[in-house]
Amino acid sequence: MTGLAESLGFLGDRLRRNHPVGSLTTYRVGGRADCFVQVADPDELVSIAVAVAERRRSGSSEPVAVIGQGSNLLVADAGVDGLVLTLGEGFVNIDFLPGEPEPGAVIVRAGGAVKLPVLAERTVAAGLTGFEWAKGVPGSVGGAVRMNAGGHGSDTAASLAEVRIVDLATGEDVTMAAGELGLGYRTSALRPEQVIVSADLRLSSAEEVDGPAVLREIVSWRRANQPGGRNAGSVFTNPPGSSAGALIELAGGKGLRLGTAEISSKHANFIIADEGGSADDVFALMVQAAASVYRSSGVRLHPETCLVGYPDFDEAVDAALVRSEDDP
Known part of the structure; x- marks a missing residue:
């Protein structure tokens, strides 16, 4: 890992060696990562991707893993070889985009590190429906896209329009339509090296839906059943x-x-x-x-x-x- 650490030298002391990562999961158990960094923003993620991709082109193959909210993850006690990333404050924006792609629809752009319950609350507060199901899911937007998270009769694919992805294997920064992601029941075709920077959700006006009541029902159900x-x-x-x-x-x-x-x-x-x-x-x-x-x-x-x-x-x-x- 010395070579990769040198390639990521621009991160300074923010690149941690032998850093505990099991404690970042909701199990709160597991080992350490050879190298760990919390990525500040999308520009820094692209710089990391370029460095990792360059090493791969030269024949190196250090594994890379991304930890979101750690809510669907188990890290072995022996730890993780390679580089582990988490997304920082530059990935928590929620933007309601101007213009309507179709009557009654609104595009909501959420950063990959946005917590799902927060996004559910924000969209309901904005008078939108379609993402209430995520209120009780302790994950992030990036993780939800990667596994097509869902519950209560819906899932991420139901409202996902497109995503921005930075590929740590190639260094590419691309936008992909939801239909290109191979989304299925709790799965997608995304590779571990493909990091979700943001996701665009197509949501509808909640004129005929009592969003706050739906959120309360979901929380009540989860407390009673899980x-x-x-x-x-x-x-x-x-x-x-x-x-x-x-x-x-x-x-x-x-x-x-x-x-x-x-x-x-x-x-x-x-x-x-x-x-x-x-x-x-x-x-x-x-x-x-x-x-x-x-x-x-x-x-x-x-x-x-x-x-x-x-x-x-x-x-x-x-x-x-x-x-x-x-x-x-």
């Missing part, structure tokens, strides 16, 4: 026609503890990490839950949580299944 504590939201995506939480509960996983991690007794698709606990315990419990579901229902669970520094999840589950067959 656990608190140190968690990263839903651990697995829901299989077609089923519920990951219901399958885990059916397999006997609800309330199961492994080391410093526990499957919530309130909702089985949530894992709670103990204070001062281990990210590797969370990962091991994920693997155990998925293996149990496969044995009991024949259904493969796929992580909604982004796993950094871990082996392929499906391979880990397969290994767990083989071990269980070998046990007497």
Whole structure:
């Protein structure tokens, strides 16, 4: 990493070495990054991208990861090789753009680091509808685009018009239409090196919608149905026609503890990490839950949580299944 650190020397002492990043996730567990920086603004992000891309063209291949609000992320206890970025104050603007692309529609441009609940509140306060679902989601706009976050009958793709992306692999700064992103259920075709600078949302006038009431209902529902504590939201995506939480509960996983991690007794698709606990315990419990579901229902669970520094999840589950067959 010495070469990359030298290439990013223009960042000065803001480029941190061996910096804790697990504490930036909502699990509050996990290891350190070889190199870490909070990017000040889009111009600085482009400069970083140019430096990283130049190293890749010269044959280097240091991995790069981006942490938003850390709400859908698990970082291995062993830490992260390469460079980890977070987006700073230059990525939290919310702008209501003049002009209407179509009758009754307004474009809202939100920076990649804008918190989803804040954006939900701001758009409702502006008399707009279409983004209320995000009120209870503890993530950022960039993360929401990357995984097509959603809930309460809607998702990011429903209102996304286009995004600005800086590509750390190529150094390019481009605008892409929503249709080019390969958005699906909790997924997209975006590569880890593609950083969301901002997103344009097409929202509608809320003349016939009581936005504040919708926000209150969402908050009330989440408090009643989802656990608190140190968690990263839903651990697995829901299989077609089923519920990951219901399958885990059916397999006997609800309330199961492994080391410093526990499957919530309130909702089985949530894992709670103990204070001062281990990210590797969370990962091991994920693997155990998925293996149990496969044995009991024949259904493969796929992580909604982004796993950094871990082996392929499906391979880990397969290994767990083989071990269980070998046990007497």
